[in-house]
Every structure is written in C-alpha cells, then in structure tokens.
Amino acid sequence: MLNVRTTFAKTLMVAAFLAGTTVVSAQCRSFAKNKCVPDLAPFKFNESFNAAQLSPGEEAEVNLTFYSGQEYRVMVCAHPILGEVNWKLVDANNKIVFESLADNPKHTFDLKAASTVQMKVVVWVPGDSKGDMVHVGCVAIMMGFKE
Amino acid sequence: MIAMRTYSWLLTLAVATLLTACGGDPPAQDTLNVDSAQDSAMKAERMKKTKNIFYNIPSPMETAALLKKTGAAYNGKILNDVKNVDTYTSASQQALNLGVYGADLSYASVFNHTQESMFYTSCSRKLADRLSVTSAFNDSTLELMQSKMNDRDALLDIISETYWSVDAYLKDNDRDNISALMIAGGWVEGLYIATQISTTNDSPELRQRIAEQKLSLNDLISLIDSYSVEDPRLEGVKVDLADLQKLFADVSSTTGGATATEENGVTVVGSTGTAASLSDDQLAAIREKTSSIRNSYIN
Numbered sequence: 019m020l021n022v023r024t025t026f027a028k029t030l031m032v033a034a035f036l037a038g039t040t041v042v043s044a045q046c047r048s049f050a051k052n053k054c055v056p057d058l059a060p061f062k063f064n065e066s067f068n069a070a071q072l073s074p075g076e077e078a079e080v081n082l083t084f085y086s087g088q089e090y091r092v093m094v095c096a097h098p099i100l101g102e103v104n105w106k107l108v109d110a111n112n113k114i115v116f117e118s119l120a121d122n123p124k125h126t127f128d129l130k131a132a133s134t135v136q137m138k139v140v141v142w143v144p145g146d147s148k149g150d151m152v153h154v155g156c157v158a159i160m161m162g163f164k165e
Numbered sequence: 166m167i168a169m170r171t172y173s174w175l176l177t178l179a180v181a182t183l184l185t186a187c188g189g190d191p192p193a194q195d196t197l198n199v200d201s202a203q204d205s206a207m208k209a210e211r212m213k214k215t216k217n218i219f220y221n222i223p224s225p226m227e228t229a230a231l232l233k234k235t236g237a238a239y240n241g242k243i244l245n246d247v248k249n250v251d252t253y254t255s256a257s258q259q260a261l262n263l264g265v266y267g268a269d270l271s272y273a274s275v276f277n278h279t280q281e282s283m284f285y286t287s288c289s290r291k292l293a294d295r296l297s298v299t300s301a302f303n304d305s306t307l308e309l310m311q312s313k314m315n316d317r318d319a320l321l322d323i324i325s326e327t328y329w330s331v332d333a334y335l336k337d338n339d340r341d342n343i344s345a346l347m348i349a350g351g352w353v354e355g356l357y358i359a360t361q362i363s364t365t366n367d368s369p370e371l372r373q374r375i376a377e378q379k380l381s382l383n384d385l386i387s388l389i390d391s392y393s394v395e396d397p398r399l400e401g402v403k404v405d406l407a408d409l410q411k412l413f414a415d416v417s418s419t420t421g422g423a424t425a426t427e428e429n430g431v432t433v434v435g436s437t438g439t440a441a442s443l444s445d446d447q448l449a450a451i452r453e454k455t456s457s458i459r460n461s462y463i464n
Contacts, residue, residue: 052327079219
C-alpha cells in the first residue's frame with residue numbers, strides 16, 4: 019500500500035513538474051513576444067525563438083548565420099528580475115565582434131553582412147546565486163533581418 | 166536522504182509552478198525563497214546544465230526573401246498542389262506538409278502572388294486544424310490575412326507571427342517531434358524551390374545561396390538531434406538530411422573568422438573565408454536528391 023502511495027506521489031510530482039515547466043516555457047515565449055519582438059522593428063523577426071530560463075552564473079548560446087548583402091539586428095532581451103546580462107557576438111575563432119557588459123548594456127547590435135558568415139551569440143548572467151534568493155528569469159536571443 | 170531531499174525540492178518547485186499556473190496571469194518570473202538545503206540541491210542541479218545551446222534555422226520567409234534578392238523569378242508550378250492537402254491523413258504527413266505549404270505560402274507572399282498566398286494559407290490552416298493547433302492558427306487568423314491581402318508587409322508579418330505561434334504551441338505542448346517535422350518539411354521545400362528555380366534562372370548568386378544551405382543543414386540536423394523523442398518518421402527525416410549532408414560535404418562554404426569595419430555609422434561584418442559556390446555536378450546531385458526527398462514527403 020505504501021509502495022502504491024509512493025509511486026502515485028512520485029508520478030504526481032513528475033507530472034506537476036512537467037506541467038510547471040511547460041507553463042514557464044509558455045510564459046517565457048509570451049514575455050519574448052510582447053516585450054522583445056517589438057524592439058526588433060524595423061527589422062523582421064526571423065521567427066526563430068531562442069530563449070531559456072537562466073539564473074546568475076548560467077550561460078546560453080546560439081549559432082547565427084548572416085547572409086551576404088543582408089542587414090541584421092541581433093537582440094538580447096532579459097527579464098528585469100535578472101538585471102542586465104552580459105553578451106557577446108563571436109566569430110568561428112571566438113574573436114569578439116561585439117560585446118555588451120552589464121555595467122554598460124546595449125540590447126541590440128545592428129550589422130550589415132558583406133559576406134556570409136556564421137557567428138555565435140553567447141549570453142551569461144552575472145553573479146553566482148549567493149544568498150537565500152534564487153533569481154530565475156527568461157533570456158531571449160533574437161535576430162531580425164531587413165527584406 | 167539524498168533522494169528525499171531531491172523529492173522535497175522537486176515537490177516545492179512543482180507546487181510553486183502549479184500555483185503560478187493557476188493564478189491567472191502572473192508575471193513571467195518570480196523570486197523563489199528556499200531554505201539553504203533546498204538551495205544547495207537546486208544550485209547543484211542547475212550547475213549540471215549551465216549551458217543552453219540553441220540552433221537557429223532560417224525561416225521559410227527569410228529563405229524566400231534571400232531567393233528574391235538573387236533575382237530569381239516566381240514559378241508557382243513547382244509548388245505543392247493544393248489538392249494534395251486532403252490526402253495527408255497521418256500526423257507526420259500533416260506536420261511535414263504544414264512545413265511544405267508554409268514554405269510555399271512564404272514564397273508566394275514574398276513574391277507578391279496574393280491569390281496563391283490565400284490558397285496556401287487555406288491548406289496550412291487545414292493541416293493546422295487536423296494537428297489540433299487551432300489556438301495558434303484559426304479562422305480569425307485567416308480572416309485577418311484576408312483583410313490584409315493588399316497590404317504585403319502586413320500580410321508577411323501575420324504569416325511570420327502565425328508560423329512562430331504554431332511552432333511555439335507545438336513545443337509548449339510537448340510535441341517536439343511534430344515541430345521538428347514541420348521545420349524540416351519547410352527547410353526541404355525551401356531548398357527544393359531554390360534548386361528547381363536554378364534549372365531556368367541559374368546565376369552565381371543563386372548557386373551561392375544554395376551552397377550556403379550547407380550551414381543551415383548542419384544546424385537543422387543538430388536541432389533535430391537535440392530532441393529526445395522517439396518517432397520513426399523523424400528518424401526517416403534524419404536519414405534524408407544525412408544523405409543531403411553527404412552531398413554538401415564537398416561544397417566550399419565560408420567558415421572563416423569575421424572582420425568588422427564601420428561604414429557610414431553601420432557595422433559591416435565580413436568573412437575571412439571564401440564565398441560558397443557549387444559546381445554543375447554538385448548542383449545537379451543536390452537538386453536530384455532534394456527533389457526525391459521532397460516528393461516522398463508530398464506524395
């Protein structure tokens with residue numbers, strides 16, 4: 019009987035956790051759609067949604083392809099609960115092309131691609147979660163292009 | 166003891182997230198107060214997954230816009246027949262062809278072929294309905310698109326937002342396999358359109374764009390590999406993409422570093438590598454393979 023109860027409790031916990039994760043993911047998308055996508059204008063959102071719930075000390079990255087002759091806006095958008103985040107755009111050799119640090123933040127970087135190039139956006143949340151509070155917030159990495 | 170502690174924080178997290186879900190429309194984030202034991206467990210868990218890696222696949226709209234810039238002409242005859250829509254009965258066929266029709270819709274819309282756009286919108290709507298994605302793509306979306314038929318920019322924005330909403334809905338409802346099939350179907354159709362156009366509108370610019378799909382193909386394969394779902398159809402798609410990857414293996418593409426200069430207040434980024442290009446044989450082989458894969462999806 020105890021085993022059945024334990025199994026049921028475990029199943030319930032896992033189900034609740036998964037349901038919660040889905041809700042958090044949906045909230046992250048909603049945040050990005052309402053608070054971030056509008057700031058891509060006049061560039062068109064490329065419809066690729068890259069976002070995660072991060073806490074201080076965590077990192078996210080995405081590979082982006084910039085096609086020759088096109089103009090782009092790269093944007094990193096973080097929920098205010100995290101404060102400002104650090105991010106950089108690096109090339110295939112990890113050379114920094116653009117960097118925004120939390121003490122002098124820039125949320126967007128516009129560029130024109132003279133030739134096709136792949137680069138990587140790396141975002142990291144400052145701090146190390148010391149103390150009693152764990153701050154978790156949505157961070158979205160988005161790209162817009164001009165038609 | 167360790168197991169109990171793990172369950173304890175899992176339960177705390179589960180209850181917290183469920184309460185958030187049931188509480189109407191709360192802010193996207195909260196500050197979670199936890200005791201030090203739970204805090205340590207939570208930190209240890211989060212430390213295991215500190216890096217989140219995403220894969221960015223060009224959307225059908227971006228691909229169509231790139232195609233248009235090469236000077237390619239519109240050819241509606243190569244697109245998937247709208248009559249096929251009722252033959253897709255399995256969820257995997259519907260998902261693949263939602264991607265295919267989505268790419269056709271983007272192609273027709275970017276090239277300003279409004280009537281065809283409405284046909285492909287209708288097909289996409291039908292498939293979205295059959296896949297139960299009506300909350301992201303429903304009659305009101307259709308009506309909005311019809312009302313903006315003569316406003317190309319507004320129409321493109323609605324199509325973009327709908328594509329994003331459908332993909333988001335699928336992912337939020339743990340249907341990653343359906344989302345992956347849709348993205349793969351759209352990507353294959355984009356490559357199919359470009360390679361078919363090259364038979365009549367061949368140009369160095371178009372060949373370069375086709376060759377550059379080597380980069381997005383690698384990202385697409387990584388994206389699909391990142392999904393931990395077991396789906397025989399998705400496994401089949403992976404095999405198709407791997408076959409294409411073999412054909413792209415010898416294609417030269419820009420993989421060098423980047424240089425940044427300032428021109429009239431705009432940052433211009435270039436590559437230190439050489440521009441991507443395709444030989445006649447490479448183009449013919451990629452065209453033939455893409456056509457074979459695409460036809461297996463639509464028939």
